Amino acid sequence: MHAASIERVGVGTDIHRLEVGRILKLGGIEIEFDRGLKGHSDGDVVLHATADALLGAAGLPDIGEQFPDDDPRYKDADSRTLVSSVVALVAELGFEPSNVDVVIHAERPKLTAYKMAMRQSLAGLLALPPERVNIKAKTHEGLDAVGRGEAIACTAVVGLGRPANTS
Numbered sequence: 216m217h218a219a220s221i222e223r224v225g226v227g228t229d230i231h232r233l234e235v236g237r238i239l240k241l242g243g244i245e246i247e248f249d250r251g252l253k254g255h256s257d258g259d260v261v262l263h264a265t266a267d268a269l270l271g272a273a274g275l276p277d278i279g280e281q282f283p284d285d286d287p288r289y290k291d292a293d294s295r296t297l298v299s300s301v302v303a304l305v306a307e308l309g310f311e312p313s314n315v316d317v318v319i320h321a322e323r324p325k326l327t328a329y330k331m332a333m334r335q336s337l338a339g340l341l342a343l344p345p346e347r348v349n350i351k352a353k354t355h356e357g358l359d360a361v362g363r364g365e366a367i368a369c370t371a372v373v374g375l376g377r378p379a380n381t382s
């Protein structure tokens with residue numbers, strides 16, 4: 216089902232600017248808010264940071280190289296597709312996610328009510344049981360671009376292992 220032990224660890228970070236007239240998506244979940252994240256794709260910082268953490272753990276080039284943002288194929292792309300592609304790339308090297316730990320840096324909106332849905336969404340994308348996916352949200356206490364509500368950022372750490380021998 217899932218990796219027996221962690222062999223590799225990777226970290227990913229991302230930040231996107233908040234803009235009026237965009238839909239806010241975090242972890243593949245639509246969040247009710249008066250603005251959303253600006254980006255070539257849907258701007259989902261959680262999925263982008265997670266994808267980079269997966270690629271980092273596998274020793275592969277980052278999402279900027281794999282999915283160039285000047286490539287029209289990725290315009291307004293659903294970032295869930297991107298994460299699925301990355302999981303497939305990692306699997307080609309014989310790895311699978313063992314766990315993921317995510318910190319969302321956002322002054323607003325309050326994300327508590329969405330944490331379980333995001334956890335389940337991410338678990339589904341990574342083929343992990345939800346208890347191996349952790350989502351935390353932190354404000355920046357009014358400091359910097361995140362603190363002023365101009366952006367939302369994310370930090371993700373992913374463990375990779377070899378699939379457990381099920382034979």
Ligand SMILES: [Zn+2]
Pocket residue numbers: 229230231254258259260263
């Ligand atoms: Zn991004």
